[in-house]
Structure formats: structure tokens, C-alpha cells
Amino acid sequence: MQTDTQKSHALASLARHLRKGGLAPQVIILSGMLVALVMVSLCATVLYQGRLDALERARETSRNLALLAERDIERNFELYALSLQAVVEGMRDADVLALPLRLRRQVLFDRAASAQYLGSMLVLDASGNIVIDSGSEMPRAGNFSDRAYFTVHRDNPDVGLYISDPYLSRLRNGSPSIALSRRLSHQDGSFAGIVMVAVNLEYFHKLFAGLSLGPHGAVSLIKKNGIMLMRQPYDPRTIGRDIRKASTFRRFRSTSEGSFSDTASIDGVRRLYFFRNFPELPLIIMVAEAEDDIYAAWRRRALTIGSLMFVFGLGFVGLSFLLGAQFRRRMRAESELELLARTDGLTGLNNRRTLGEILDQEWRRARRTSSVFSLLFVDIDRFKAYNDTYGHQAGDDALAAVARCIGDCIRRPADSAARYGGEEFVVVLPDTPPAGAARIAEKIRTAISELAIEHAASEYGRVTASIGAASWAPGRDGGDVTTVIKAADEALYNAKATGRNKVSPFVPA
Template identity: 35%
Template sequence: MPILTQDPQQTPGGALKRLSLLKAAVLFIATVCLCLCGLLYLQLEQSRRHALDVAQVASSNLARAMAQQAEDTFMKADLVLTSLVDWIQVDGYGAAQKPRLQKTFARRAQALDQLHGIFLFDKQGQWVVTSFDDLTRGPGVSDREYFTFHQQNASTLAHIGPALRSRENGEWIIPVSKRVNDKNGNFQGVVLAGIKMAYFDQFFKSFSIDDNGSMFLALTDGTLLARRPFVESQIGTSLAKGEIFHKLLPNAPAGNAMISSVIDGVVRLYGYRQLDAYPLVVSAASSRDSILKDWYDTAFQSCVIVALVVLGVGLFGWVFVRQVRVGVRVEADLRKAKEALKLIATHDSLTGLANRRLFEQALDIEFGRGARQSSSLSLIMLDIDYFKRYNDAYGHVAGDHCLAEVARAVKGCCHRKADLAVRYGGEEFAVLLPDTDIHGALVIAEQIRRSVMDKNINHNGSPTGYVTVSLGCYAFVPTGRDSIELFIERADAALYQAKHSGRNRSAVLSLEGGVEALMRSDR
């Protein structure tokens, strides 16, 4: 338990005066170095954020340009298909109309650079008219996604399907199709405009992005239609589990995010945008390493400069500290010697417990505290049973070892910082328990008794065959006019009752109506 004593040499403000020069020097040098590092961090963080902000603006503008171009591309194809569907639904596509339809298809396909070709299929999915001179007679397109979609949906809106290879010449195309109905609204076929994948590839290449950057066009369900860099095996893969489709698009149709690509794992700053008129999403991204390349170079140079400055300050501080270290070491040695003397004066050298001097100081403090707070103060006195027989049988060296083991058991049961375990004299110990009533003291006493027994220290001179202790407990609420000697005597009286009643037990002494009552708790 800590004892507060007044240092006679302590003066107001003495704590500041005692601050060692060594610590002050180290604190100053550390503060200077930390300030330099802090300023460097703030400057680098500000420049990093600026680089990212500029990149965000650039990616947003790039995504906006891509969205506008994609919307224009698909809208032109949509308008062509709308005019053709209106014509076909009025005039039909019989043998008389086929030559005219073929020429019209060819002119419309030639007028738009993005178109691979225009195709008309009947309700069985067979080729009827194409923009090519030679009509391919293949197996038909009834298995294609776009054909199945129109067959099952009465919508007259344009449908954009997953990218596929044209059966005309094997070229990758993005199909834009519309349903053809008869006069009663029944399904009669499909008109398809194939947009060249190469058209988007050339469009993507017109923008300047880094080698690890990327651009893509995808359906809103995450199906990849076109991408830069172009990797054929990636076309048609799903990006639905990516952060853009899974988290960002449901909350905002456009934005920016620094995320890792689900395709190649590269961390990029993405600008994304969902088209208003069509179920499409475009995105442009620059790799994080490319965005921060110049920042990394600047950060490296700045760190080297600051490191040199810190090294210089550190070297100066090291020289200065060495000059004062001898004095500080002498001061520390003197302080350690003082602490050692204080410990010797207040603690028992054999057991490490407090001695009677520290016990008396603690009693003075706790009597005053208990009186001010009207709190109960308890004392446990304990004695090793048949200890003289133990010394006679095993010798004084073993006796000292026995005392040390009992002391460890006593100290181990003092769980609070305020509890004080004391070697009172010889084989007698005391435990001072502030703010503890008699019931709490008895609980601690029983813990100590059992702890000593659990050590199973052999003692042939004891009836139990092992070392045991007897304990006496006393508690009262100090009033400010109490006698310390009487307090100890009453706890000692309880100890005497415990020994007189057969030892290896705890006894409690209470004063009720001037009558002493004894309570024992056997194991």
C-alpha cells in the first residue's frame, strides 16, 4: 500500500525543477523531429489529395464523354431500326419488297461507321434480308439471346444484348435489335443492327490513359461488352460482383471510387456513369500507381531531405546528451540509493512484506481516513502454528524458507492496492484492510489459511502434517479518538482465541454490549 510522506526538501514547483536536463533535451529534440515529420506528412498528404482530386475530375469528365459518345452511337442505330421496323410493319418483307429492303439496309449501314451490318430475321429466326449483297443461309438465329428476348417480350423498345461474334464474318459485334409485329401485334421477326466492337476499341484508344488504366462499356446487369485493354476471353464476363455494380450504382448513377478491379486486381480510380436512355454503364479508370507516380517521386525527395535534417538534429542532440548523461547517471544512482534505503527501512528483507515501521505509518493514515469517511477498518493477525517445532526439526534455513512461502500466500490474498501485508515479528504476520468490515476480513482470513495449507509444506510437528496458520480478525469504524495499541490488541486477542481453540482456524472478535463473542471457521 503506498504511503504518502512529505519530502522536507520539496518546494512549490519542485516537480519542474527536478525535471532532468537529459529528459528536457531528449524531449526538445524529439519535439523538433516530430514537428518536421508532422509538417512533411501534412504537406505530402495535401499534395496526395490534390493529385487524387485532379484525377477524379479527369475520370469524371472522361466517363461523361464516353457516356455521351455511347449514347449517340446507340441512338443512331436505334433511330435506323425504328424507321426500318415502321416500314416493314406496314409493307411487310415479301419477295417483292426484299430487293428494296436490301438496298435500304446497305445504304443505312454504309451511312453509319459504327454499324457492322443490318439484318432482318423472320419469326423462326431465319435470315430474310441483310445489308450484305450475299445472303447467308445458315442455321438461323433462334438460339441467340436477342431473338429469344423479343420472342418472349412484347416491348417495342430497342434491346441491347451481350456481345457476340457475327455469323456473317466472325467479327465481334454488340447487337441492337427491335421486335417486328404484324398488324395485330403478333411477333413476326427481329431487325438487328450490329455495332462493331472495333468501333469502341478505336474510340477508347483516342483517349490518353496510362498503361494500367482501363475503360469499359457494360450492360447494367454487369455483362461486359467492350473494354480497353481488349482481351477477347473477358468479353461477356460479369462485373456484377464488382464494387461499381454491387455498391455504387444502386446509390448513385455516376461517381468516382478507388477500388480493385474484379478482372485483373489492379487498384484504379474509376469514374463511372449510367446512361439515361439505355441500360448501359461506362467507366474510365487510371491506376493508382500512375496517378501518384509524380507524388511518389516528390515524397521520396522530401523524405530524404527531412531525414537528413532529422539526422543532423539527432547527432547534435546525441552529442549534447552525452555531455549531460554523466550528471544524470549520478543523480539516478543517488535516487536509487535513496529508494533502496527507504525500502530497507520499510520492508522486511526476508519476506518482502512491509515491516512494523511502515505498518505503524499506515495505521495512522487509515485511522484518520476511516474517521473522515466513517468506513470500517479491519485487521488480521496470524501466526504460524508450531513454528518453533518446525525450526527445531528442519533448521533455521528451512524456517526462513517457510516464512517466505507463508508471506507469499499472505500477499497473494491481498487483492487491492490499499491492502497492506506486514511481517509483524518472528512468525507473526498482520494484514491491514481499509474499508473492510468484519465479514470481509473473515473471508480474506480464510483465503489466507487455505492458501497456506494448499502449499503442502511438510511439518512433522503439526497434527495435520503440514504447515498451518491461525488467524484473528477485528474490525471497527474509527472515530478519531481511538487507540492503535487497543486495535492491535483486540486482533491479537482474536488470534489467541483461534490458537487456544485448536489452531488452523480463523477467529473473529466483536464487541457487542461489552461482551466478547468468538466465531470460528474450520476448513
């Protein structure tokens, strides 16, 4: 926002050009076109930033959803792994093995074995036969020596917790499942069988179905060997699919987590992917939002805003043509007279005549609206001594610098400043309570002091100002505008009398 000083200087410069006849209508037209171009450029910049923001929001949303799903899976798998470990340790205990079958099942299998989406927890002997079954007091008949979750432990004693590829359960009517298994060993380290629990893939299906990613979003859980365990949107044909050769999977294995855009090999949709490798499990969680969904709202907004800005730009150019035809004729006659009549030639602030009009206008408005009206009297400390020491030209320069400080410190369009006379200035602050007026006054005082204009005759060694502040509510306190002027002047006198370089509010007697 321009200060009054800046506005006045701009008008003065414009008036000088007009007097010389140097500002042609073509310049105004070109300026209008330039402004229109800047408007369109700013609009394009804002829209581009909006596109980047939409992308960043989608990336953050995908990351949060991936972390949410990862923590749910890790928490449940940790419980299942602990349950398996408890069975392994129980099978090494001769006292547990000596218990009757019913009691042995109760000791070996905790309540996690009955959790939703879990199949039975089974103990298989070295031949792959069921010897203990958490789902039945008498073990069901079955041999699973052909399953990978059995052979991997049989052939390698150091596997630890093993998570299998998807398979169709033989005990649960072909339900798609994965197995978590651990090895059982004899005292001499030889293979004694395994303990395993089946996790129904419906668990992942339900978990991913609760994640909202738009109509074309996707969530996948993939083993680090490239086997798809679950994908949302759900398609049974994708379960167990090997995607090791897909470009997306190569990205998944290149780092622990990351984000990128690519086209899915499964359905050909281009998406923004966020992936994360589980730190403790051989799994990868992938959350992907389709780029069409990410930018759908942005495209609608960009079309609307872009169209409006294009129309406004054309309108602005057309207006500049009209303005160019009228500008020289009107401003040549008016601008200089207006400047001379309303501004102080040295400081560029409003002059005393204009101040009177502003005070009368704001006072009447304050009475109509019953609002608080504040006034600041600013006086440069020991200015006569400054002039005597440094000369009148330096004094004029100091006045102009102080005026710029005052103009820079008032930001609202309704606020105004004027040179009252000599080294005194008045700041008019409509709709400003005493606390707000005191803050602005202190800001002006500090800014003037920070100019660090040398003043050897001052006790502060630099040019400073004392400020009197007064606030009045015409509808409540009565009086007229001279009342608040006198109050601000009295407060200024008090600031001078109590040390200078300070703000003094008016205190009624």
C-alpha cells in the same frame, strides 16, 4: 511578415530577458527542436495534401474520360436506334413493301447502316430468316431464331430497343459483336420478326484504346446484367464474362455514378474506380486508374522533399545548439543599445536618426538603379486639440495606435516607417511609382480612420490623418533626398489646407 513595430517590440522583450539573465541556451535549443518539428510537420501536411490532390486529379480525369466515352457511345447508339426505328416504320408502310427489292432497300436503310464498325442491318421474319439485307441486294441465307436478340422480342412485345450480350457473328467470320434490335409486329400486334444491326466490338476497342490511363489503368463497358462487353487492356477471354458476383459490380449498381477504390477481380490490381450508369441505355461505363500509377510521381516527390526536410531539420537543430552557446553573450550587450539607438520608445517605429540613415541609403540605391523613390508624410489631424481634450496619456495611446496602423499597412521588407516628430510620421517606399504610393497612402488613411478613436474637436468626430505623397526619380529629376522630403511636406500642407483626412500627391509647380 512582421511589421517594424512587431520586430521592435520583440527585440525589446528579448533585451529585457537578457538583462535579467533569464534566457538560457537550453530554451533556444528546445525552440530549435520545436521549429524543426514544426517544419517536418508542415512538410508532412503538404505531402499529405499533395497525395489527396493526386487522388482528386485522378478522380476528375477518370470522370472526364468516362463522360467522353459515354457521349460517343450514346451518340452512335442513338443514330443506330433511329435507323432501326426508321426500318420498323417502313415495314409498316404497304407502299414501301410494294417497291422493288432494290428501291425498298434504299428506302429502308439510310447511310448509318454503312457506318464503320457496323455489320449489315437485317430484317428477320417471324421464323428468324433474313428477308431484307442492307449488305446485299439478294438477302443472304441465314436463320437466327436461336439468338437472344430474336427470342427476347418474340416472347415479349414491350422490350423496345434491345442490346444483346456479345456473340460471334455468323455472317462476318466469327467477328465479336453485339446486336441492337427492335420488334416488328403485325396489325393485330402479333410477332412479325425483328430488325437488327450488328455493332462490331472493335468500335469499343478502338475507342477505349485512345484513352490514356497509365500503364495499369482500365476501361470497361458493362451491361447492367453484369455481362462484360469490352475491357481495356483488351483480353478476348474477358468479353462476355459475367461479373455480377464481383464486389465492384455491386457498387456499380448501387447508384447512378460514383467513385471508390477496390481490387479488381479480373487481374488483382487495386484501382480508383469511377463509374457511371448510362441514363438511356442498359450500359455502365467504368474508368479505373491504378493506385500505383496515381501516386507514382507523388512518391518520388515525397521521397525527395521528405529527405531534404529531414536533413534541414537536423541541421536546424544543430544550428540551434550553436546559437544557444553564442546568443546570450552577444545579444545581452547589443540588443538593448540597438533598440534604444534606432527606435522610438513610444511607437516602436524607427526614430528620426534611423530614418535619416534609411533615406540616405535608399536615395543612393535609387540613384544607382534609376528607380522611383516615394515618400509619405503622415500627420494626425488636430492632434494638439486631441491632447488638450483627452490628455497626454490618451494622446500617447493614439500615437501608438496610428503607428501600428502604419506598420500593418506596409508589407514589403524594403518599406519602412518612422516617427518624424510629434504627431508626424514618414513612410519610405523604395521602387514605388506614384500610383503605388497613392494606394498605400490611401490604405493607411483608411486604416487610421477605421480605428474610430473618438475626437470631439475634429470635424470628422474621430482621429484622422492627412497624408502627403511625393515620388522622385533621382537619376532623372536631380536634386537630393531633401527635395522629396520637401515635396512630401508640401503635399501634406495641401492636404491640410483642403479639408484634412485625405491623401494629397505632390504636384510640381
